[in-house]
Amino acid sequence: MNFLQHILDLGPSVMLPLVIFIIGLLLRQGIGKSLRAGITIGVGFVGVTLVISLLTDNLGPAAQDMAKRFNLGLSVVDVGWPGAAPMGWASSVGTVAIPVAILVNILMLMLKWTRVVNVDVWNIWHMTFAGAIVATATGSFWLGVVGVAIYAAFAYKLGDWFAPIVHKYNGLEGIAIPHGTGALMAPIAVVTDAIIDKVPGLKKININSEKIESRLGPIGEPVIIGAVLGVIIGILAGYDVSSVLQLGIQLAAVMVLMPTVVKFIMEGLMPIAEAAREILDKRFSGQNYYIGLDPALLLGNSQVVAASLIFVPLTLVIAILIPGNRVLPFGDLATIGFFISVAVGVHKGNLFRTLISGTLIMTMTIWIANLMVDVHTKLAVDTGTISKGQVASLDQGGSPLMFILTELFTLQNIVPLIVVGGIYGFCVLFTYRWYKRGMKELEIEGEKNESAHT
Template identity: 60%
Template structure:
């Protein structure tokens, strides 16, 4: 266990390359090819880390300045996933969640309940966090284990359900994205998309990067859009023109650099992914397995990045509108693309529709994270990461409907809010699952 803890502490940029290297050897790819794949993936994650740090260091303070300028009075800071994942790993569920999640995956594969073969060990922290929060809320360790198991089952099914989307929109054939906000919040976009299809006039509105670029020429290019959004955010933050221009160039850089580093990950992954699929398909004839990976891969799409920048100021506005909310979006603003990535794909890059479904997603996320302040604060204090008297929460993972429903349900705290989220989320999940089973979750335009 000490060895596992040591590897976990090294972070995703080291953990995943080690896992990929070992898998490569098991798939008989040879030491050289396996090492090359692992290191290339590690380089890609280092690149993503640098871009995310660029966002955190520059976009984060701008967002907080915006909130201060508009006197929103939000007193509980969103720690973001960088502040939340360490809580999960440091908790009593941290290491035990890894073998549990792996066992759940193997059992589901053997029972043909999923086609996802998860190699993204790092993101098991989401499941560990659910288990840890359930344990804090109930005081029952066994119920914490139940939280890990249920979250794992749902995550792997989400990887299956959005397989059509990752194949056709993102071009990630044979890849599944089972973890994190991208998948579990993506289910909201499906019924919203079909509802918008039925509204005359609204169903004709289609705003995406390609059309903007066609109509606006160079001014519609992703880099220039990123620069314009960065400049506007800077002005809303009260920055001087010079500072706003600096933020503009930094956001333009994000638009260019993120797809480049994601390509590196894909270069390292593809040989391993192909070998794994061939071996598994040979052992389990016709199963078409998918390799489960980090949702960071979805940030390689320019539409996702554009939506992410649009939602920085919008999420702060939403936070001010959520009744009784105390949570100031901060730590997760830099990676808000994770929350809306699947919605972008479900809407086929239509930013107009993404603004609608994304607003619903962020409203629900913020409302839930506000209800989870006390339990996340207690968890943070239990593991020594939150000082006495401080209050914290996070959009990812404390804003997850899965974590919220398991926590409140297993602790028998079922008020009106719980009932509303339960009904809405179960309906959206069922609706999305039904379309997945009918193979209509993502239909190409020429087939519609």
């Protein structure tokens, strides 16, 4: 366990390359190809980390200054995933979370309950945090372990359901995103998309960065959109002219750099993923396995990046409008793109629809994060993360599945449990039917193509 913790402490930019290098060797890719794949992925994650740091160091304080300037009364700071993940790993559940999540994956593969082979070990922290919250709320280590197992199984199933979207929209064949935030929130987008399709007028609205660029010319390019958003946020934060312009350039840089650095991750992952899929397909014919990877891959899409930047100020507005909310979005503002990464694909890049579903996603997230402040703070105190004050997080602290599991075991917030459980449960069931219908259509299409060739 100490060895696993030591590996985790290296962070995703070192840990994932090590995992990919080992997998490459197991797949008989040779030392050279495996090493190149691992290092290339590491370079990509370093790039992503630098871009996210650019946002955290500059956009985060601007958002906080904006909140203070307008006296928003949000007293509990969102520590973000960089603050939440260590709490999960430092908990008692954190010592067994990785083996539990891997065993769940292996069991589901053996029983043919999933086709996702998850190599995204770092993001097991989502499952770990959920289990740690359950253990903290109930006082039971074993209920925490059960929480990890349920969360892991659900994430792998979501990876199955949304893999066709990742393939068709993002062009990542054989890849799944069994992510505890991006995939977990996507069922809300599926229901939103279906509702909009039933509304005359709304269903015809299609806005994306390409259309904006074609209408406005150079002014509509992502780099200009990023700069304009930065300037607006800087002005609202009360910055001077120099700082406003600097923030504009910094957000413009994010729009350009994020897709660029993500390409390195894709370059390293794709050969390994393809080799793994070929071997699995040969040994287990007809199964069409998916390799489970980090949603950072989806940030290479310009629509995801554009929506991410739009949701920075919008998330603050949502936090202000929710009655009784105390949580100030801060730490996770830089990674808002992960919340809506799969949703963008569900909407086929339509930013108008993404804004609607994303607003619903962030509203639920902030509301849950606010309800979980006390338990979140207790976990932080128990793990020695803080000694005073209160904390929250949007990523996992606002997870509907984590909230449902915790409340089912404790029955502390019955009405919110009924509301969140009812809404999210309906979205999940609807998504399952949506997935099954989509798979049937693909089968029919495949049969037609096969008959056309014979």
